Amino acid sequence: MGLPAIPIVSDLGLDETAKALNTEQIATVVNRILDQETAARFKVYLNTCVHCGLCSDACHWFLSNDRDPRFSPVGKVKQTLWEIIRKKGHVSPEFMKDCSRIAHTECNVCRRCSMYCPFGIDIAYLLLVVRRICHELGMVPQFLQDTVNSHSVTMNQMWVKQDEWIDTLQWQEEEAKGEIKTSRIPLDKEGADVFYSVIAPEPKILAQLIGNIAQIMAVAKVDWTMPSLDGWDNSNMAMYSGDFEIMGRVERAHYESALKLKSRRIVMGECGHAFRGAAYDGPKWLGWREPPIPLIHAVDFYHELLTTGRIKIAKKFETPVTVQEPCNIVRGRGLGQKLREIISMVCEDFRLPEPGLEHNYCCGAGGGTINCGPPWKTSRVKGNRVKAEQLAATKAHIIITPCHNCHSGIEDIISGYKLGMHVKFFSEILMEVMEVPDELKC
Amino acid sequence: MYQFVSGPLVWIAFAVFVGGMVYQFVTMLRLAQKDKVIYPYMSLKYSLRSLFHWIIPFASRNMRARYEVTIVTFIFHICLVLLPIFLLAHVAMFAFAWGAKWCVMSAGAANYMTLAVILACVFFLLRRVMLPEVQFVTYVSDYVLLAIAFAPFVTGFAANRQWFDYETTIIIHMICGSLMLIVIPFTRLSHMLFFPFTRAYMGSEFGAVRNARDW
Numbered sequence: 001m002g003l004p005a006i007p008i009v010s011d012l013g014l015d016e017t018a019k020a021l022n023t024e025q026i027a028t029v030v031n032r033i034l035d036q037e038t039a040a041r042f043k044v045y046l047n048t049c050v051h052c053g054l055c056s057d058a059c060h061w062f063l064s065n066d067r068d069p070r071f072s073p074v075g076k077v078k079q080t081l082w083e084i085i086r087k088k089g090h091v092s093p094e095f096m097k098d099c100s101r102i103a104h105t106e107c108n109v110c111r112r113c114s115m116y117c118p119f120g121i122d123i124a125y126l127l128l129v130v131r132r133i134c135h136e137l138g139m140v141p142q143f144l145q146d147t148v149n150s151h152s153v154t155m156n157q158m159w160v161k162q163d164e165w166i167d168t169l170q171w172q173e174e175e176a177k178g179e180i181k182t183s184r185i186p187l188d189k190e191g192a193d194v195f196y197s198v199i200a201p202e203p204k205i206l207a208q209l210i211g212n213i214a215q216i217m218a219v220a221k222v223d224w225t226m227p228s229l230d231g232w233d234n235s236n237m238a239m240y241s242g243d244f245e246i247m248g249r250v251e252r253a254h255y256e257s258a259l260k261l262k263s264r265r266i267v268m269g270e271c272g273h274a275f276r277g278a279a280y281d282g283p284k285w286l287g288w289r290e291p292p293i294p295l296i297h298a299v300d301f302y303h304e305l306l307t308t309g310r311i312k313i314a315k316k317f318e319t320p321v322t323v324q325e326p327c328n329i330v331r332g333r334g335l336g337q338k339l340r341e342i343i344s345m346v347c348e349d350f351r352l353p354e355p356g357l358e359h360n361y362c363c364g365a366g367g368g369t370i371n372c373g374p375p376w377k378t379s380r381v382k383g384n385r386v387k388a389e390q391l392a393a394t395k396a397h398i399i400i401t402p403c404h405n406c407h408s409g410i411e412d413i414i415s416g417y418k419l420g421m422h423v424k425f426f427s428e429i430l431m432e433v434m435e436v437p438d439e440l441k442c
Numbered sequence: 443m444y445q446f447v448s449g450p451l452v453w454i455a456f457a458v459f460v461g462g463m464v465y466q467f468v469t470m471l472r473l474a475q476k477d478k479v480i481y482p483y484m485s486l487k488y489s490l491r492s493l494f495h496w497i498i499p500f501a502s503r504n505m506r507a508r509y510e511v512t513i514v515t516f517i518f519h520i521c522l523v524l525l526p527i528f529l530l531a532h533v534a535m536f537a538f539a540w541g542a543k544w545c546v547m548s549a550g551a552a553n554y555m556t557l558a559v560i561l562a563c564v565f566f567l568l569r570r571v572m573l574p575e576v577q578f579v580t581y582v583s584d585y586v587l588l589a590i591a592f593a594p595f596v597t598g599f600a601a602n603r604q605w606f607d608y609e610t611t612i613i614i615h616m617i618c619g620s621l622m623l624i625v626i627p628f629t630r631l632s633h634m635l636f637f638p639f640t641r642a643y644m645g646s647e648f649g650a651v652r653n654a655r656d657w
């Protein structure tokens with residue numbers, strides 16, 4: 001078939017590892033993982049798939065790459081697992097490099113394809129098994145591995161040290177106080193109603209978001225806290241590299257930190273992958289059906305604040321907006337309707353994306369792919385042309401994206417396809433339109 | 443030859459089919475225990491909700507988008523399952539062997555349904571050859587399995603029309619039918635057994651855990 005060559009990308013995490021591996025080692029690891037860590041789902045999915053290709057139309061990678069079959073969901077499984085199983089794990093290091101490229105960088109484990117396969121085969125799960133094998137072999141894109149290393153050492157994703165964390169919170173508290181007198185960021189307060197957690201990029205590069213939430217909490221008069229010690233970061237890149245041991249440690253630390261403070265519930269900032277880790281992938285691995293303490297996403301929380309009238313809107317936002325519906329909270333937790341409701345409550349001109357809700361396309365950055373770093377950016381942006389087309393069709397100016405991964409991914413798409421749009425978190429819009437009582441104003 | 447094929451072979455085929463299905467089913471249940479999440483996640487309500495949306499034609503988005511496949515596959519599967527059960531000749535043989543009887547379909551209906559299965563197989567074949575995304579994931583075994591599903595129907599059709607020597611054709615037909623029954627549990631044709639379970643699990647995970655729809 002005359003398919004275009006896949007551009008060769010050099011990534012030390014893959015190239016150097018491949019040099020050190022041999023087929024025997026690969027076979028040992030593959031067979032150990034398949035014997036010990038996979039069971040009914042894996043076997044039944046592989047035996048049931050009738051190779052019909054009906055899942056193809058689900059995948060933004062396939063659609064954006066001019067229906068190149070190598071990017072279809074089942075095509076990715078064929079190029080990885082089917083071969084691995086056919087050869088009983090005796091595949092070359094070069095082959096494993098391709099597996100990592102496919103599973104880590106060309107699939108967002110967004111699960112859209114499970115909604116298109118007539119059998120409901122969970123291809124994202126199958127590709128996560130490939131990632132798991134890659135991880136056990138040390139075959140992980142370097143940038144992604146770095147975030148996992150950071151989790152392992154500091155329990156957060158971006159090597160934020162504890163003093164930096166506390167400093168940042170204090171700095172943002174000062175900033176917030178400059179706007180709203182009663183703003184506070186209560187550290188380690190026991191028994192608070194809300195334990196608020198964020199992902200490490202907030203203190204590292206987007207600190208104003210923490211200042212924003214301090215103001216929102218002050219206006220809504222929420223009894224809240226943040227922890228001073230590890231457990232404040234709810235992000236989880238290990239979940240995506242295939243390092244499930246570290247994934248489990250990170251999730252446990254997050255919940256323990258909230259339990260230690262006897263908080264009533266965890267509210268997490270606007271991030272989808274972090275929510276996935278904390279709400280279901282983490283608990284799944286730890287053997288919990290439900291988390292030990294209620295966990296809600298920012299969208300749910302804002303919905304509560306707006307519908308109970310704790311936050312009132314002074315004047316609706318007028319610029320036309322649309323929404324990027326993050327897979328991990330919409331397909332992952334059914335928050336699509338609530339998200340649309342809060343946007344309608346604060347925005348005058350809300351343009352719905354099509355396809356929407358559970359059928360929305362992934363931003364292309366999720367599932368850890370954006371964390372694979374600059375080497376893979378070109379293919380990632382190319383692999384999501386349909387997203388650019390979908391957004392452009394709304395003719396909105398601003399795209400509300402209640403997720404950090406989506407935020408960065410959509411920014412890349414906007415610049416890659418010259419859409420001339422802007423991305424904002426919901427909280428940023430809320431800051432502009434919420435009513436601040438006079439006695440709180442500075 | 444006819445004696446063996448219409449007697450012991452058919453019984454062996456049924457025994458292997460039933461035994462194989464039971465074996466696959468039990469293995470699945472056992473393995474499902476090892477997969478920690480399955481039993482805790484399963485929910486009857488959401489299983490049924492999902493099954494419902496996937497056994498009714500056009501009830502899911504992809505079925506509407508790929509309407510041609512939907513139409514063909516529903517006709518194919520309905521005929522494929524009903525035809526062998528309600529065909530006069532089959533029922534008569536069971537009646538003869540067991541004394542058990544159930545209703546039969548008219549010869550005309552049987553004729554059209556057989557044709558439908560044959561045409562559907564041609565459609566699946568063309569799809570496989572012509573669509574790059576299907577071609578890419580096709581192994582030789584996919585053609586073989588399609589042929590195995592196809593064979594009992596063409597041979598049955600040929601026998602009924604008496605295109606060739608009737609006795610030879612009917613023997614080949616019975617061998618093909620038996621072969622199909624025998625391989626179902628041990629190949630991808632076992633999707634017949636697994637379909638309700640994969641759907642039920644996905645429906646439960648989407649519905650009960652992730653509060654979302656899966657169609």
Ligand code: HEM
Pocket residue numbers: 050051052054118119511515519522523566567570584587588591622626631633634635637
């Ligand atoms: C009775 C329960 C069964 C169910 C629920 C079922 C369901 C399905 C589904 C959902 C597909 C997906 C692809 C498509 O729609 O084309 C499929 C394909 C197919 N099934 Fe079944 N099936 C059943 C029984 C069988 C049996 C008994 C056979 C043959 C012995 C069979 C042969 C096939 C074939 C040949 C395909 C097409 C594969 C291709 O694209 O080439 N099915 N089935």
Ligand code: SF4
Pocket residue numbers: 058059060061072073076106107108109110111112113114123124362
């Ligand atoms: S990116 Fe999403 S739709 Fe594509 S294969 Fe991965 S999980 Fe499926």
Ligand code: SF4
Pocket residue numbers: 048049050051052053054055056073074116117118119120121123
């Ligand atoms: S739609 Fe399902 S059965 Fe068909 S190829 Fe894709 S995963 Fe396999």
